[in-house]
Amino acid sequence: MLRELKMAGTWFAISLGFMLLLSIAYKSPYAIVAITLGYAAFILLPGYVWAYPLKQTFVQTFLLANIIGFAWGAAYVPLDIFLRVPLNPVTFIVVTMASVCLGLYINRGTYFGRQHHPTLQQSTPEKETPVNPS
Amino acid sequence: MEFKAEYVVLPIIIVAAFLYMGLDGLPLTHPGNIKAADPFYHALAVENIIDTHQWKYYPAWVAFGDTKAMNVQPPLLYTQAAILTTFTGLPSWTTIYFIVCLFAAFGIGIVFFIIERGFKSELVATLAVITLVLPLGLQAWFYSIYIGLWIQVVAYFFVVAFVWMCVSFLRDGHRWQLWVANACVVAIIITHPQDLIPIFPLWAVMAWKVWKKTSTLKERIASFTALASFSAILFVLLLPHFIWVWGDASQSMVPGIYSPNPTYYDTSYTGGLTLPALYFFPWWVLIPSAISIIAMGIQWRKFKGALGVISLYMFVIYATPFIFKDPYYLLRMRALQPYVMMPLVALVVVSLLSMVRLQQSLKYVSVIIVGVLLLWAGYAPYSQLQSGLAGEHITLQKWEAYQWIQKSIPVDSKILMLEGTGQANPMFTKRIAGLVEPDELIRHVQYIVKNETMPLDWTVEWNALTVRHTHVRESGFMSYVNYPEWNRTARISDFDYVYMENQNEQVANINAWFVQTLKSEGYDIVYNRNGIVVVGRKHAA
Numbered sequence: 001m002l003r004e005l006k007m008a009g010t011w012f013a014i015s016l017g018f019m020l021l022l023s024i025a026y027k028s029p030y031a032i033v034a035i036t037l038g039y040a041a042f043i044l045l046p047g048y049v050w051a052y053p054l055k056q057t058f059v060q061t062f063l064l065a066n067i068i069g070f071a072w073g074a075a076y077v078p079l080d081i082f083l084r085v086p087l088n089p090v091t092f093i094v095v096t097m098a099s100v101c102l103g104l105y106i107n108r109g110t111y112f113g114r115q116h117h118p119t120l121q122q123s124t125p126e127k128e129t130p131v132n133p134s
Numbered sequence: 135m136e137f138k139a140e141y142v143v144l145p146i147i148i149v150a151a152f153l154y155m156g157l158d159g160l161p162l163t164h165p166g167n168i169k170a171a172d173p174f175y176h177a178l179a180v181e182n183i184i185d186t187h188q189w190k191y192y193p194a195w196v197a198f199g200d201t202k203a204m205n206v207q208p209p210l211l212y213t214q215a216a217i218l219t220t221f222t223g224l225p226s227w228t229t230i231y232f233i234v235c236l237f238a239a240f241g242i243g244i245v246f247f248i249i250e251r252g253f254k255s256e257l258v259a260t261l262a263v264i265t266l267v268l269p270l271g272l273q274a275w276f277y278s279i280y281i282g283l284w285i286q287v288v289a290y291f292f293v294v295a296f297v298w299m300c301v302s303f304l305r306d307g308h309r310w311q312l313w314v315a316n317a318c319v320v321a322i323i324i325t326h327p328q329d330l331i332p333i334f335p336l337w338a339v340m341a342w343k344v345w346k347k348t349s350t351l352k353e354r355i356a357s358f359t360a361l362a363s364f365s366a367i368l369f370v371l372l373l374p375h376f377i378w379v380w381g382d383a384s385q386s387m388v389p390g391i392y393s394p395n396p397t398y399y400d401t402s403y404t405g406g407l408t409l410p411a412l413y414f415f416p417w418w419v420l421i422p423s424a425i426s427i428i429a430m431g432i433q434w435r436k437f438k439g440a441l442g443v444i445s446l447y448m449f450v451i452y453a454t455p456f457i458f459k460d461p462y463y464l465l466r467m468r469a470l471q472p473y474v475m476m477p478l479v480a481l482v483v484v485s486l487l488s489m490v491r492l493q494q495s496l497k498y499v500s501v502i503i504v505g506v507l508l509l510w511a512g513y514a515p516y517s518q519l520q521s522g523l524a525g526e527h528i529t530l531q532k533w534e535a536y537q538w539i540q541k542s543i544p545v546d547s548k549i550l551m552l553e554g555t556g557q558a559n560p561m562f563t564k565r566i567a568g569l570v571e572p573d574e575l576i577r578h579v580q581y582i583v584k585n586e587t588m589p590l591d592w593t594v595e596w597n598a599l600t601v602r603h604t605h606v607r608e609s610g611f612m613s614y615v616n617y618p619e620w621n622r623t624a625r626i627s628d629f630d631y632v633y634m635e636n637q638n639e640q641v642a643n644i645n646a647w648f649v650q651t652l653k654s655e656g657y658d659i660v661y662n663r664n665g666i667v668v669v670g671r672k673h674a675a
Binding site: 018034041042063068076077080084087 | 138140147151156159160187189209213214216217220221222223228229235236237239240243288292295310314317320321323364371372375
């Protein structure tokens with residue numbers, strides 16, 4: 001039942017490795033790891049949760065995750081302008097977690113249900129009849 | 135695991151990101167990687183959010199002590215960089231540059247999918263993206279990053295992403311593509327809203343397709359919600375900002391009588407640096423591009439989408455001087471010309487390859503060899519550029535002085551900065567500062583030599599002038615007024631502190647005279663390290 005979640009996690013882990021390579025220009029081990037984890041936590045993860053269920057290839061999913069994850073920063077605008085919620089670490093964590101939880105909830109059919117990603121269908125023999133992706 | 139051509143995109147993104155980040159670098163000790171005024175204020179915009187925990191208003195030091203001056207810089211890039219700095223401890227001038235370079239590289243990845251969908255050829259897409267990494271001299275391909283148009287680099291990524299979704303939706307018709315396009319528009323609104331203008335025709339095409347494709351009211355509402363909901367909501371929320379803050383800054387964007395001297399290659403916008411133009415490209419790019427355009431024109435039914443997008447783009451970057459009074463930001467989109475030209479070149483190269491009987495795998499190898507050779511040829515100018523950009527506006531020693539100023543000088547103090555004020559770098563003092571231009575200093579030194587007395591009036595540029603692009607402050611709920619720019623004429627007695635840099639022996643002698651004279655006027659040395667001297671009024675020190 002959690003195969004999709006595991007596959008999404010695998011893709012995310014591969015993306016993390018890719019981000020490590022992208023961060024090499026920092027030239028400091030601490031900085032490379034820190035920026036990778038920071039970027040992955042606050043931009044890539046919220047994007048991935050929404051992008052993975054779109055059933056695209058790995059590279060496209062990675063790019064879509066960056067688009068969506070970065071655009072999620074728009075949530076801070078009304079919080080700041082209208083509600084005057086301070087933009088501090090607590091707010092950043094809450095907004096990010098909200099994006100991830102909302103993404104998991106809205107796409108629960110993919111992550112926790114029977115809708116399967118095409119990649120999963122190709123690589124793993126199905127014991128039950130798969131739901132054809134649209 | 136089956137090899138897919140798109141996997142080529144991954145090493146290309148890595149190479150591109152590495153090259154872009156390596157150009158200015160990611161120094162952890164001081165902002166030595168910032169080479170121009172614009173990036174200084176981009177990095178400061180990140181710090182402002184971290185310092186004040188909000189974006190809406192500028193810190194007091196930006197607006198002469200006013201705490202309700204409206205922030206002009208759109209928030210998204212700065213907020214995301216602020217998050218990275220907050221949680222990693224890495225300095226703002228690296229996190230923002232990291233994001234900018236990353237998204238410049240990601241944009242190349244997206245171009246692969248646009249070309250693959252548009253021309254139905256993985257070969258053309260592969261060669262196009264390899265050549266986009268390092269195709270030409272810096273003026274053509276690196277303009278946005280080295281000039282410092284950092285928010286536009288990120289905005290251009292979302293413009294390219296929007297084009298991707300547009301091309302994909304017109305072919306596939308999936309609703310999720312509308313949602314992602316919506317997200318792209320949201321990102322552009324709060325990264326660099328001027329870049330919405332050129333994508334509006336594409337948005338209209340998508341809306342038309344939605345209308346044609348949907349037959350029931352329920353489907354129409356669902357699809358238009360996907361296309362426009364978030365961006366419309368954000369636009370409405372930011373309407374006061376659009377009208378009174380950004381609108382104040384963008385008077386020049388309204389249609390009007392065109393400039394009496396519209397030029398294609400105007401230098402006045404960028405202080406003498408020419409905007410990228412077609413003549414930046416070598417003949418081996420221009421001629422194949424022209425051949426591609428002609429060939430596509432002959433088969434216009436097959437290539438009408440691509441021709442439409444290219445025509446729209448060329449119109450925006452070359453024809454708008456005849457429509458808008460001052461299409462400054464639209465013309466900067468010329469930085470995306472390689473994204474148009476190199477796929478056209480790739481189309482010609484692959485077409486020539488197709489005339490030779492080769493296995494598909496060998497064609498891929500040929501394409502990669504051509505691409506690698508072009509990269510290799512581009513590396514020499516890249517290295518030259520790297521060494522050309524080795525100078526620092528803020529050295530480690532200067533950064534230590536600025537950090538001392540931030541920690542030791544009260545926030546409402548005023549500093550007169552006699553030397554080392556190039557490219558608006560004193561913004562990193564985060565204080566109200568009067569910057570003396572070199573010509574002004576020379577003029578005063580000549581006066582001192584002649585009269586042996588301190589000149590009374592100094593003409594200064596007030597710190598963070600480029601940040602105060604508009605002078606709008608909030609006076610009440612949905613109520614805005616202008617606040618004035620301070621008079622540029624000031625006296626030394628107006629300042630609590632005076633900052634001097636002993637850049638060479640002559641300057642050191644002049645500064646020594648300044649210090650002696652100021653001591654007799656109630657100042658004393660409060661900082662003296664590494665050739666940097668700060669004197670402060672005794673009651674302020």
